Structure formats: C-alpha cells, structure tokens
Amino acid sequence: MAQTECIARLGGWEGYELESSMEERRGGTLWCVIRLKPVAGLARRCGGCGQLSRAIHDTELRRVRDLPLFEVPVELVVPRLRLACERCGPKLERLGWLEPYARVTSRLAASVARLCKLMSIAHVAQFYGLAWTTVKLIDHRHLERELGPVDLADVRIIAMDEFAIQKGHRYATVVVEPLRKRVLWVGRGRGRADVRAFSELLGPQGCAHLQAVAMDMNTAYELEVRLHCPQAQIVFDLFHVVAKYGREVIDRVRVDEANRLREDRPARRLVKGSRWLLLRNRENVTAQHDQVRLKELLAANRALFTVYVLKDDLKALWDYRHIGYAERFWRQWYRRAMRSGIAPLKTFAQRLKPYLPGILAHCRWPLGTNIVEGINNTIKVIKRMAYGYRDDAYFFLRIRAAFPGIR
Numbered sequence: 001m002a003q004t005e006c007i008a009r010l011g012g013w014e015g016y017e018l019e020s021s022m023e024e025r026r027g028g029t030l031w032c033v034i035r036l037k038p039v040a041g042l043a044r045r046c047g048g049c050g051q052l053s054r055a056i057h058d059t060e061l062r063r064v065r066d067l068p069l070f071e072v073p074v075e076l077v078v079p080r081l082r083l084a085c086e087r088c089g090p091k092l093e094r095l096g097w098l099e100p101y102a103r104v105t106s107r108l109a110a111s112v113a114r115l116c117k118l119m120s121i122a123h124v125a126q127f128y129g130l131a132w133t134t135v136k137l138i139d140h141r142h143l144e145r146e147l148g149p150v151d152l153a154d155v156r157i158i159a160m161d162e163f164a165i166q167k168g169h170r171y172a173t174v175v176v177e178p179l180r181k182r183v184l185w186v187g188r189g190r191g192r193a194d195v196r197a198f199s200e201l202l203g204p205q206g207c208a209h210l211q212a213v214a215m216d217m218n219t220a221y222e223l224e225v226r227l228h229c230p231q232a233q234i235v236f237d238l239f240h241v242v243a244k245y246g247r248e249v250i251d252r253v254r255v256d257e258a259n260r261l262r263e264d265r266p267a268r269r270l271v272k273g274s275r276w277l278l279l280r281n282r283e284n285v286t287a288q289h290d291q292v293r294l295k296e297l298l299a300a301n302r303a304l305f306t307v308y309v310l311k312d313d314l315k316a317l318w319d320y321r322h323i324g325y326a327e328r329f330w331r332q333w334y335r336r337a338m339r340s341g342i343a344p345l346k347t348f349a350q351r352l353k354p355y356l357p358g359i360l361a362h363c364r365w366p367l368g369t370n371i372v373e374g375i376n377n378t379i380k381v382i383k384r385m386a387y388g389y390r391d392d393a394y395f396f397l398r399i400r401a402a403f404p405g406i407r
C-alpha cells in the first residue's frame, strides 16, 4: 500500500489516485500500465469556462503515455471526465498535467520538446518509443506557444533573403532583424506578392518606421520595399555581392584558365582543383599546405591573382564608414577591374555599378551580413535534419526558434 501511495504522490496526477499498477509484456518490451481513478468528491474545473463543478456528465477511458519509470515505458489508463457545466454544457475537465485529447502527459510533452532542440524528430521518437508524427505535433505546438506572435513594434532595420525549400525550386523568404538577431517572418515564395504578407503584417505605421532594409541585388523585394516603405534605405549586403563575385568572376576565370592550360597537365590540375581554396575567405584557409598551394597558384597565374586580390579589395569597401572615402575607393576598384583585361571581371564591375548607392548605403547602415550568412547555414542544417521538410508551418517555426533574438 505504501508503495502505491508513493507512486501516486510522485506521479503528481492531480485529482486522480492510483487504482493499480502492473507490468505488461508487449512484443519484446516490458511496460508499466498504471490505472488511475478520480479522487471521489472533488469539485472539478470545466475545460471551457474554468468554473468548478461537481456534476459529471460522462466518463471515457483514455490511454496516454507518461515519462518512463526506470527505462520502462509507462502507459496511464485515465478515466477522462466530462463535466455537466452549468454554463458550457458537457465539457472535458481541465487538468494541469494532461491537455485535452493529448496522447502524452504535459511533462512528457515538455521533455520531448526539450529533446527536439538537440536531436532530430526521428531520434526523439525512437528514444521515447513514440510515433514520428506524435513527436512532430508536440514540438510544433510547443514552438507555437513558446514563440507566440512576433513582436513587430519598434522594428527599424530589417534584412530580407530567399532560400530554397527544395533544391532548385520552391523558394521561401526570411525577414530578420539583424541587430537583434531575430527572425521576424518566414513565408513561401520570393516574389512581390509573396512578401506583401509581411508588409501587411507590419502595417502602414510599421512600414513608415522602417529606416533601412538589407537585401541581395536585383530582387523583387526592392520593388516591394520602395512601394510600401519609400523612406527606407535599401542596403546591398556584402555576403551576396561576394557570393556573386565568386560565381561570376572567380569560377569563370578558373574554368577559362583550366581550359587554357590544356597542354600543361600539372598546372591544369592545380587550377581545376582550387575552387574551394579561391572562394574561401583568406582567414579561413588555415592548414599550412593549403596556404602554400594558394600562394603557388596565385604566383603562377596572373588572371587568378588579379581576381583574387580584387575580391579582397571589394570586400574592403564594406569596411568604410565615410561615404566619400568609400566612393573614392570604389572608383579606384572599378578602374582596376576595367583595366584588368579580364572579361568576366569587367562585366561584373559594369553590372555592379548601378547598385552603388545601395552599396555605399552600408556606410550609414553597417548591418552585419554575418546574420544573413548564419541564417543561410542554419536553414541548411534544419533541412538536413529533415525537420518537417514537407510541412512549411513547422519548418518556418523551427527557423524562427533558431533565431529568437537577443535583448
């Protein structure tokens, strides 16, 4: 008797007491099945209005999972009471430890949600012996409650970026507050109509408060921001410009050079295998043999040397805080690019020129582009862990949860 009392007390099933507990073998697994019964004579709270009531309309037996006991999975058999509430009519009793229609107790749900921050759904499901869909639903609800509606008051500076939901097609847009490292909004698509939902969420007043919006060049976002927030300054961020330079200049020159070196096989191999080395930030090339290889490559190849040096110099443009100096630096950079005799570099410089105001705007609004880069990387990780890949709502909540913001 003392034993069952102990279990009931530690169980904390408020309003219920232990009727029996027994072991049961299911498949190869030992289970602990605990039957509960309502404590007699208690007034109970209506799940609708919260009023206390003693009138019970009917009872239905439910089987729910609770936290395991000494690694043994626990199943509760709970008579769920429907009260005859004077105000609401028949209503489920409100319980602090069990949500209406939940398959698991609130504390098991909390534990599942905690683990979901560290592991994939599949691993959590396996750990607790729950269905994948159950774990996902628990985490989804938990995130909704934890994150709540986003607070858009006092948002002055934002960054917008797109990402692929599936490789090559189906895009989504993420809006972040770079200074507070916070995701404000995620939505399907990357067109003007798609991101209008965010302007609507912000409302005319919120739109009028925006001071600066960081983004990639040549996007639908720019048109949409100019329409709804004409006073906001468009800022083109370093991350996208450098990524574009990598694709359109370094990659092209590397391929051209490899083709040119068709007769010189060792030199050709060195150039062909250098993609990673050339695109990486110089400070991230740390291994000594990589540094030596980079040095050799740049010493032997004039075109690659030129585009590599101009990449580093282009990045330096984002270090300026004085618009006049930045403009002078840009003119010098542009001249060097145009005189290089390297066609992809010249084309890039010419295409970049019309975007100069948005690049120089960075002097006034020095927004960290690392947040955009960081979010891009985090999204990749979330996708890789197959968090609700087919479920936008859950996937987007996960992205928000990864960047809840700093105060």
Ligand SMILES: [Zn+2]
Residues within 6 Å of the ligand: 046, 047, 048, 049, 050, 051, 085, 086, 087, 088, 089, 091
């Ligand atoms: Zn009620």
